[in-house]
Amino acid sequence: xxxxxxxxxxxxxxxxxxxxxxxxxxxxxxxxxxxxxxxxxxxxxxxxxxxxxxxxxxxxxxxxxxxxxxxxxxxxxxxxxxxxxxxxxxxxxxxxxxxxxxxxxxxxxxxxxxxxxxxxxxxxxxxxxxxxxxxxxxxxxxxxxxxxxxxxxxxxxxxxxxxxxxxxxxxxxxxxxxxxxxxxxxxxxxxxxxxxxxxxxxxxxxxxxxxxxxxxxxxxxxxxxxxxxxxxxxxxxxxxxxxxxxxxxxxxxxxxxxxxxxxxxxxxxxxxxx
Numbered sequence: 001x002x003x004x005x006x007x008x009x010x011x012x013x014x015x016x017x018x019x020x021x022x023x024x025x026x027x028x029x030x031x032x033x034x035x036x037x038x039x040x041x042x043x044x045x046x047x048x049x050x051x052x053x054x055x056x057x058x059x060x061x062x063x064x065x066x067x068x069x070x071x072x073x074x075x076x077x078x079x080x081x082x083x084x085x086x087x088x089x090x091x092x093x094x095x096x097x098x099x100x101x102x103x104x105x106x107x108x109x110x111x112x113x114x115x116x117x118x119x120x121x122x123x124x125x126x127x128x129x130x131x132x133x134x135x136x137x138x139x140x141x142x143x144x145x146x147x148x149x150x151x152x153x154x155x156x157x158x159x160x161x162x163x164x165x166x167x168x169x170x171x172x173x174x175x176x177x178x179x180x181x182x183x184x185x186x187x188x189x190x191x192x193x194x195x196x197x198x199x200x201x202x203x204x205x206x207x208x209x210x211x212x213x214x215x216x217x218x219x220x221x222x223x224x225x226x227x228x229x230x231x232x233x234x235x236x237x238x239x240x241x242x243x244x245x246x247x248x249x250x251x252x253x254x255x256x257x258x259x260x261x262x263x264x265x266x267x268x269x270x271x272x273x274x
Contacts, residue, residue, distance in 0.1 A: 061091040073249040098130045111142035172201035204240040206232035
């Protein structure tokens, strides 16, 4: 398609253009920016329009991130990281470096690298926030996925303390993951406390109900556990789940599936003799 042809003006020309050329370039930029909004996020057409803009505005970190972002959501991680590195290269802040650390944790699932990147960005930004959560939250999540539960507990508690200090209460998902960390360490009372806290903020949360039911089973409270699993099945079928913006594209750690609930219900029914 003719509209997809890249603008092939060499970059060195732009420092020498006349006023008339400046007007033409501005019109070209406006045209390609408008076109990116008219096509689908995951289309090759959008990628080509962004390429056209980058031929003019090569050092625009935001555009490199926009080129990378849909690739991550399509699970094309290696390619996405390549373009994200360009965003970091031309960024005057640490924004895209912390974004890359987030991507490594939630999308790429390279937890050792995510920890390393978050520790580096903490040196400059202390315990900042990315995608609604603190750096310590993602470090704790990464340690959880590496089965280093004591370190995971340390960083999740730090994240919760920071959130409670800043906003008087933490995000329900922080309590949820701390509950799971305690559960993994067989600290059942503590696990129960934090899962209950997550549920108190988000009563329809099927994932928290699922793990709370497992705690009840360990106490031989199978009737109560069955009620929670049935409630979780109903809530999941209604679309309730982890309410993170990126959960529609990528599964979060310990995020449940419908099949898990079905299996758990069968186990409980056997215990109840049903």
